[in-house]
Amino acid sequence: MNDLRTNFEDTVGKFVDVSGQFYPENQPWAPAIVTKEQIDAEIERLASIPMPDNGRRSSLIVHPRANPLSPGLAPTTQVTLNVLKPGESTVPFRHNGAEVNFCILGSGVADVNGRKIPFGQYDVYNVPSWTAHSRVNNGAGLQVFLTYSNAALLQFMQVHQYEVNPDVSLAVPEMQGGEINPRRVSPYGTFEIGDDGAQLMPYEKLINPPAEASPCLHWPWERVEAEIKKLADLGQDYVGRRLYLLYNPATGRTNGTTHNFFATMTIRPPKIVDRPHRHISDAINYYFKGSGRSTVAGNTYEWKAGDLMLSAPGWAVHNHASYDDYVYELTIQNQPLNIAMDSLLWQENLKEPPALLGSQMGFDTNRKTVA
Secondary structure: OOOOOOOOOOOOOOOOOOOOOOOOOOOOOOOEEEOHHHHHHHHHHHHHOOOOOOOOEEEEEOOOOOOOOOOOOEOOEEEEEEEEOOOOEOOOEEEOOOEEEEEEEOOEEEEEOOEEEEEOOOOEEEEOOOOOEEEEOOOOOOEEEEEEEOHHHHHHOOOOOEEEOOOOOOOOOOOOOOOOOHHHOOOOOOEEOOOOOOEEOOHHHHOOOOOOOOOOOEEOHHHHHHHHHHHHHHOOOOOOOOEEEOOOHHHHHHOOOOOOOEEEEEEEOOOOEOOOEEEOOOEEEEEEEOEEEEEEOOEEEEEEOOOEEEEEOOOOOEEEEEOOOOEEEEEEEOHHHHHHOOOOEEEOOOOOOOEEEOOEOOOOOOHHHHO
16 A cells, blocks of 8 residues: 555445435444543653654543544544653644644744744644644753644544655745735636526636635743633623633634634633523633533533543533633633534524524623623
């Protein structure tokens, strides 16, 4: 087997009679907690092994239900724990997955396609798809990262591609100054064929869609924390969640940090209980201050600072509550992917019907009355 030839077995499709049937019942993954103690032990173990050739001291954090060929903490989300010792660096690498990177300990510098990003604890930066990136630990202690990517989905699709030490020269040079690259303007039109909006698009336009750069962005914790602290003043009567999306404008209407995920930073004042709700997108929370509980489909799970949790499997009713201290958390959800697929059902209030967010009007909170 190589890039150009694979020896496939003879294969014939088959019929499965589903006459009169509907779809099978969903089998949601159970919530799963990886405790601070487990994470700390794995950090220590990774730091103790010889440095690999590619510099990537990494462990996947995998749900027991995950397919071995697409190991994720949620069906579409792969989470990796990464450790670098002082003076170490990773080899440049790129893949067709997009990443959200979250520093949980230490500091260093990321190199994303030539852009140097100094970062510290609780900083977040994204890495766009097919973008060369590496990381160096120029600090005095361990550098520990959680990396969230859609590699699990791409592996399930059997299309995950990667390169080590890639050649980052552009395949199609961009024009200089105000020139217009003729390859960016198709002479072949797209035209309507009826009165309901249906159109035909030629192949030449199909394979050259409008290009919009997907940037690498950096959200320093110092700046983010200053803003989310203000949300604590919304008080006990506020029925929404006190958070900010780490927004990447390239994701447009899908409200993402990458085109697959959003990352939000949340503050929960002491003794705050969220309203139960549910959504098709699954949620993974990393709690880095405080403690509390989550109720998911009638089951209660307690968590504390340093725990990582698949806290909301898709369409499971859930809510969260803080105990006696402020809670800070990073949440990763595959909401942008679901909006792009036109599949994001969301039920903010269980007494009201769900809405298909992105195609239907969403929800409002009482922020105007309590602010």
